[in-house]
Amino acid sequence: MREFAYRRATDVPAALALVDAEPEARWLGGGTNLVDLMKSGVERPALLVDVRELPLDRIEDTPEGGLRIGATVTNSDLAADPRVRLRYPALTQAVLAGASGQLRNMATVGGNLLQRTRCGYFTDAAAPCNKRTPGSGCAAVHGEHRNHAILGASAHCVAVHPSDMAVALAAFDAVVTYETLDGPGQLALEDFYRPVGDTPHLETALPVGALVTGVTLPPAPVAAHSRYRKVRERASYAFAIGSLAAALDVRDGTVHDVRLALGAVASRPWRARAAEAALTGGPATAEAFAAAADAELAAARPLADNGYKITLLRNLVTAVLTELTEEAAR
The missing domain is CATH 3.30.390.50 (CO dehydrogenase flavoprotein, C-terminal domain)
Incomplete structure (x- = not known):
């Protein structure tokens, strides 16, 4: 594992400034995906910026009757919230299906959205993978691909997104909110993930250095x-x-x-x-x-x-x- 620096952010502007100053920085939430990738050498950040103490850990009603879910809400807290269970039961079921209890206690909503693919070739630093090393090829096309994509793929990448939670959010027209040094922004979840095309290493439409701050679910009877x-x-x-x-x-x-x-x-x-x-x-x-x-x-x-x-x-x-x-x- 590459030696890295660690900083714990206590407010959003300070967190954004830390990442802006270090191009090889990564956000750290629960670390359930990132730390594994660091151990295997797939991710090699120079700096981890811990966001768990940012004030983004609440689930709140919106004036319209929907819900606003903070990015650092744990998966366990999301699944247990009575408003989620009543108004969006498929979301609760998706989160509970997604991982073990120990992982749900650590994993965050923002981290869940941003988790990387679980393709075996992506996580094997010795294998060719366009998502990990652009231009190196996609070993899965002619290799082991039983669990790979059947829709929206390309010759450059056939991996699938691993999140259960994001599938439920997509069904309910969720909107992802984020902050940058230039101010806040938002993306419909359908636009949040980029089509794989010939640039599979570009996974989301987030601006460089952006911090996901939450997810808003509109009212949906x-x-x-x-x-x-x-x-x-x-x-x-x-x-x-x-x-x-x-x-x-x-x-x-x-x-x-x-x-x-x-x-x-x-x-x-x-x-x-x-x-x-x-x-x-x-x-x-x-x-x-x-x-x-x-x-x-x-x-x-x-x-x-x-x-x-x-x-x-x-x-x-x-x-x-x-x-x-x-x-x-x-």
Whole structure:
């Protein structure tokens, strides 16, 4: 591990100044991803700026009826908050599915959004990886890629984003807020993650040196009837091979509102806009749910060993939306 300096920031302007003065600085929240990457030599920061003592650890109601979640709120506190559990249950379920209890106690909301891919070639400093070393190639394209992307990938990178929490946030139109030395800014979560294209090492649209300060969830009545379902290769702590955040409002057998986001299929949480459009105003039936999934997955471009994800996601969408429909009818 490279020798590094450590500073603990107590206010946002001081934190921004520290990072501005050191181009190789990194923000440190819970460290559940960054420290592992430092141990393997993938991340080699010259300075860690600890943000855990910044006043960003609260969950607050917005005047419109949504929620504002601070960047240093732990995953455990987020999942346990009664307002999140009541208004956005899929978010609670996603966080609880995302890691062990020990990791949730340390991991922060901002760090969860910014975690790096868990592709084995990315974390192996000896392997070619365009995300880690631009221009070196993507070993996963012709290597081990069973859990890699089927949507939105390119020849330069086929890794998937590992976050469960971000999938639920994407379904509910979350907005990421940040601070820079030039002032505050915000990005819709759909715009927060950059398309992989030919620059997979550029993962977010954040300005250089920006500090994520929180996430705002707009009011969404449909979100109260939502679910997060994660499929993984073992029941214990593991990353998804496919996941779904879904919310559904059915009235008199017709889909009035629906939100769908897929996980473990792309380099970012994948908002299923085509499926939502196909369902809205139509019948709430298993056949319609399957057809909507097919409409979304028509753009899938699987690799040699991950085509199973198309069937998996089709079945997942159909099953979860059917369950939500049946629950609403009780």
